[in-house]
Amino acid sequence: MGRKNINILIAVLISMFLVLAGCTSNEKDNANKSNEETAKPDTFIYGIDGDPGNAVNVITTGDRYGLMEIKALYSPLYMYNGKDNVEFFLAESMTASEDFLTYTAKLRKDVKWHDGEAFTADDVVFTYEQMLKEENGGWARSQLIFNDQPVKVEKVDDYTVKFTLPEVSMGAFEGLGNIFIMPKHIYEGETNIANSPKNATPVGTGPYKFKEYKAGESVTFEKNEAYFLGAPKIDKVVYRIIMDANSATMALQKGEINAFAIQPSDASKFKDSKNVTLMPYDEGRVGYLGFNLSSPAVQSKEVRQAVAYSLNRDEINTASYVSSDFYDNAYSILPSKATYYTDNVEKFKLDNDKSKELLASAGVSDLKLKLGFTANNPAQQKQAAVIQQNLQAAGISVELVGMDATALFQKMESEHTDFDMYLSGYIMGIDPDTFNSLFVTDSPSNFMHYSNPKVDELFNQGRVEKDDAKRQAIYEEIQQIVIEDAAFYPLVTNKRILAIDSRISGIEEAGLVPVYTFEDMSKLSY
């Protein structure tokens, strides 16, 4: 019996081997063919290093990759990129009344949803109402709340919407924009928007239609012929998920993908490349070291200042971003492009003696802190390592707690003591009022759980102040107080380096913007 079985086993194994061997010889010809066809320029493949998931909606999706997906599929009324730089999409105009209390949006009449339904003022009103509903947990809710009062959104006629503010707010024009409009006829009656099964098949008004999501692999879009700003020039856009930056860089050089945001350390690989162009652009990001004030270890201001005095900003930034082509030192809570930015704040120049003094006066010795950061983010890895070294020199020992971005974010939102400090960053608006949700007491995005009544009050004043010079003074004071409190140590304004296929044109018209990368992908062409 035994011998027979063994013979059968051998026969099976050998035949499998032969089949496999046969396959391998065929593969080479096929591979050559397929590589030539990859170059077919009707598809734009954008490599991303995160998974946007199969559940996006304009209310709760707030992460970069989710928002990139939203940007391709949906349109906002308008995008606010600065005082004199407003790009209109679903709205034709947005006019403020003389007393700055009502804003009226005139909507385009030629817009259709991807499923053919007409877009009207009802969709706009519905979207803003959903965003305002507390239980939905919408990402933009705080920018629609003015001194605890929500903005009132009303339909005037099918193509006019009126926004009434409870009180004057100078940041309102920016705050009311940048919100993507969702289809009322799809989501009406949905009680749980965040986990709705409808999120898996999004219907928008944007330049591209949702086609397919493949778990861990890609999201595919096809062009929306009926796009109101003109049909996109590239037929298909694919966001391809690539976790390993080395493989992605190689794939980009080879042309398997057409664009990828590279790390500064990889920039030198593309120096002489004819196929790939590097486009570093400022996203207005502020990268910072934040203190978690729900943790007892860092509740004393002296301790936080001691930490700040032992950090070497230049060293941290050069380690993470290689060359000053790719970053600027940050000193304020605002990015340099923001209105009323000032760098006239405490800069905490490296001073280990001062740091030790402060620790002694706080009565703290043998300080041990935990630093939370995103484990798969190369820049944060380096920042964390240099911070650990810097603080060690000042006699503070640091334990590194690395985790995934989503997990870190979820931790930051709750009150916890898992880490005392964390590395993060934000890309917010232009008007300083949009930054209030990060610093105002008990705001859900106040990840430091920071509270200073003076700051709360100043933010409230700044929002309603119509006089430019007075407003400037208010926001400069806010910047100084927050930095002085040392719960927030600004590190860097780093640039995003988009490496893109040199054959692609129209990048200027498409517009490189924070978070979404392209303001209007329909303008890209080969």
Place this chain on the structure above:
Amino acid sequence: MLKYIFKRVMQAIPMLIIISIICFGLIQLAPYDAVDAMTTPNMSEKTVELIKARYGLDQPAYMQYFYWIKGILSGEWGYSIVTHESISKDLSVRIPNTIILVLPAYILALVLSIILGLVAGARKGKLADKIIDGLSSLGIAIPSFWMAMVLLFIFGYQLNIFPILGMHTIGKEGSFSDLLSHLVLPTTVLTLSFMPELVRYVRSSTIGQLSEDYVMVQKAYGASSVSILFNHVLRNVLLPVITIVGMSLPMLVTGAVVTETVFGWPGIGTYFIKAIQGFDYPIIMAIMLLSSSLVIIGNLASDILYSIIDPRIKGMGE
């Protein structure tokens, strides 16, 4: 025979239950609460209570354990706390992807290492043995991610023979030849990383067999060394290989973590890594439970197979 199989199956069941209890206990110890993932800070207390009740999270731990087991047995593995996607749905996409990658590599490695191991064992100390044994040592020493990067650079980038990323070329998802060309490099890496230890195993077992009396008897009868090797030694060398095959069953799930990450292969490996980075406990536990159950099932399967092929084993169990 049936009695022996029945007995072994009955022994495996309590092991599986113990493993599930350990996995569940770890979930309970974890600092994350499933509720944290489903609620947002601006939800009211009442909403949170409603959500808890909906998922049975207001029940004591032992009740939750039964819910969990009931879910797993009925194919409902819970939800990722990061993406809110259903885990059983995710696994049903990713496990086949991993099997496509790991199974051919493992079979190839097995076949090649049986041949190379036999040759090396039969020619112990000679040139062929030194080459094969030396290469095996090298293979054990080389980390697979490094090998993957080198192969990618040479064959994927410089020679441009094979694609670099993922399972499919965009737009050719249905093409079998496209899938094959994506398979070559990762399969090669996996084959080369599975092989060295198998070669060593077959080699030493061949050497052991060649010193047995029956080989000497065959030699005395004047049988050629090739016929001794293939008619007699091979058979005895292959028997224990069944054990190895059985024990490598969990590899189908977790055998390609590093390779998948480098090649962007959408399998269990990348899923697992992402879950670990994200503290996505339900996924980690599901995969832990799955792979530890496969260890038990693999052992069970190889014991049963062994008892079929070599009936003397049955006697040892009793």
